[in-house]
Amino acid sequence: MAPSVSLTARIRDEAYRLGFFKVGVTRAGPLPQAENFDRWLREEMHGEMAYMEHQAAKRRDPSLVLADARSLMVLAMNYNSGDAHSEDPLRGRISRYAWGDDYHLLMKERLQRLYAFIQREEPGARGLYYVDTGPVMEKVWGAQTTVGWMGKHTNLITREQGSWFFIGVMLLNLELESDRPGKDYCGTCSRCIAACPTGAIVAPYVVDARLCISYLTIELRGSIPRELRPLIGNRIYGCDDCQDVCPWNRFAVTTGEKQFHPRKGNLVPELAALVDLTPEEFARRFKDTPIRRAKRDGFVRNVVVALGNSRRSEAVPALGRALRDASALVRAHAAWALGQIGTPEALRLIEDSRPSETDPQVREEMQLALVPPMTNDQDICALSVSAVRFGVQALACAVQPEG
Ligand code: B12
Ligand code: SF4
Numbered sequence: 001m002a003p004s005v006s007l008t009a010r011i012r013d014e015a016y017r018l019g020f021f022k023v024g025v026t027r028a029g030p031l032p033q034a035e036n037f038d039r040w041l042r043e044e045m046h047g048e049m050a051y052m053e054h055q056a057a058k059r060r061d062p063s064l065v066l067a068d069a070r071s072l073m074v075l076a077m078n079y080n081s082g083d084a085h086s087e088d089p090l091r092g093r094i095s096r097y098a099w100g101d102d103y104h105l106l107m108k109e110r111l112q113r114l115y116a117f118i119q120r121e122e123p124g125a126r127g128l129y130y131v132d133t134g135p136v137m138e139k140v141w142g143a144q145t146t147v148g149w150m151g152k153h154t155n156l157i158t159r160e161q162g163s164w165f166f167i168g169v170m171l172l173n174l175e176l177e178s179d180r181p182g183k184d185y186c187g188t189c190s191r192c193i194a195a196c197p198t199g200a201i202v203a204p205y206v207v208d209a210r211l212c213i214s215y216l217t218i219e220l221r222g223s224i225p226r227e228l229r230p231l232i233g234n235r236i237y238g239c240d241d242c243q244d245v246c247p248w249n250r251f252a253v254t255t256g257e258k259q260f261h262p263r264k265g266n267l268v269p270e271l272a273a274l275v276d277l278t279p280e281e282f283a284r285r286f287k288d289t290p291i292r293r294a295k296r297d298g299f300v301r302n303v304v305v306a307l308g309n310s311r312r313s314e315a316v317p318a319l320g321r322a323l324r325d326a327s328a329l330v331r332a333h334a335a336w337a338l339g340q341i342g343t344p345e346a347l348r349l350i351e352d353s354r355p356s357e358t359d360p361q362v363r364e365e366m367q368l369a370l371v372p373p374m375t376n377d378q379d380i381c382a383l384s385v386s387a388v389r390f391g392v393q394a395l396a397c398a399v400q401p402e403g
């Protein structure tokens with residue numbers, strides 16, 4: 001007689017067949033460690049992501065999402081293409097998850113097929129599935145299963161393949177066999193915390209989104225805080241630094257999903273060319289990719305900041321064009337970027353545009369770019385220059401102008 005295979009095992013097998021490399025199951029009860037989530041919201045670490053607040057009750061309680069929810073499945077799909085980021089400051093860095101096609105589309109389709117399988121196996125089955133967009137705390141639930149654990153950078157990590165994967169979740173009215181929670185293998189390591197360019201991992205397991213480059217370049221619609229702009233470097237969409245340094249990503253394997261491999265031009269894009277994207281070109285070029293989320297003006301704002309951070313005179317002509325952009329957001333950041341480069345030509349472009357500029361925020365950025373306020377470091381430099389004249393301290397100030 002053939003051995004009986006449980007429904008949970010059959011669902012897992014089908015999920016593996018559909019391309020998920022890890023499948024976890026847990027009981028759908030109240031959110032574990034909900035007090036951490038509450039604290040995160042209370043301290044406003046979600047910034048302008050109002051959806052995190054509006055749907056907080058559902059995030060704390062899956063039964064508010066699906067009334068008769070009994071089980072919660074967590075499914076991991078690898079997006080690692082094995083390519084590397086560009087170190088060239090005149091080329092942009094797009095985070096790995098956004099190099100290829102939009103994962104929402106691909107994963108939704110796979111989850112739909114899995115759901116259809118479950119309904120065929122168990123005709124009374126009802127459920128809901130999400131990738132990213134539902135009010136379900138995907139990482140927290142993932143850590144309740146054998147998928148893995150939440151690292152100090154707060155991404156979910158698997159022992160087998162590291163953290164370069166997307167998460168899908170499925171709520172079901174079925175009693176499935178639950179896993180044991182994942183064990184934390186971070187140990188004494190703290191590489192991600194040290195590597196974060198903006199100090200966004202404010203404590204182990206806590207990311208203040210307002211400081212995270214991923215938030216600043218994708219979610220934030222308005223102006224990027226001035227003090228954070230220099231720290232963004234050439235990252236124009238998201239950030240991978242905390243995961244790039246994680247030792248568990250040494251076990252990453254290349255994904256079999258062709259759609260997640262870099263689209264032409266997304267791996268090491270030339271920054272100067274991206275400045276000229278019209279809204280129509282942006283929509284065409286990034287159709288069905290995650291990058292559309294930043295919207296054209298937000299994306300070009302990021303590109304302009306990266307050009308400023310290059311501190312290279314070759315970036316000046318492109319920034320001059322950005323200074324005439326239809327979007328005040330782009331013009332404001334272009335003025336800042338030209339100020340960062342600070343060559344006579346860069347400053348002349350600002351001077352030339354100033355009389356015709358009417359937007360108050362752009363005018364303010366122009367003013368600051370032309371006459372930067374003295375920072376403490378500059379105060380110290382100015383004092384050193386007058387005291388020591390051509391001493392070492394003065395030389396250090398000259399080669400490292402403060403932005
Ligand atoms: C909002 C959001 C963001 C925000 C906030 C990030 C964050 N850390 O929460 C921003 C825009 C910054 C962001 C960035 C990124 N994101 Co995002 N994001 C989400 C989203 C929509 C919700 C996450 C959430 O609920 N955050 C709220 C915080 C409070 O929840 P949490 O981190 O799970 O918090 C727990 C811990 O902080 C812990 N905790 C708090 N204090 C303490 C203290 C102690 C002692 C302990 C032990 C624990 C602890 O408890 C909290 C929960 O109660 C999810 C999709 C989803 N629906 O879940 C994707 C998601 C998390 N993002 C994802 C990705 C890929 C990214 C980026 C890598 C993209 C990029 N390359 O730029 C970065 C990674 C940045 C980072 N280091 O986290 C993937 C993660 C996949 C994975 N392997 O983990 C998800 C799951 C999307 C998906 N479906 O694949 N993201
Ligand atoms: S994604 Fe970048 S900015 Fe955000 S926590 Fe990780 S290293 Fe820091």
Ligand code: SF4
Nearest residue numbers: 151152186189192246
């Ligand atoms: S870098 Fe180290 S501390 Fe950070 S998530 Fe990876 S193992 Fe954990």
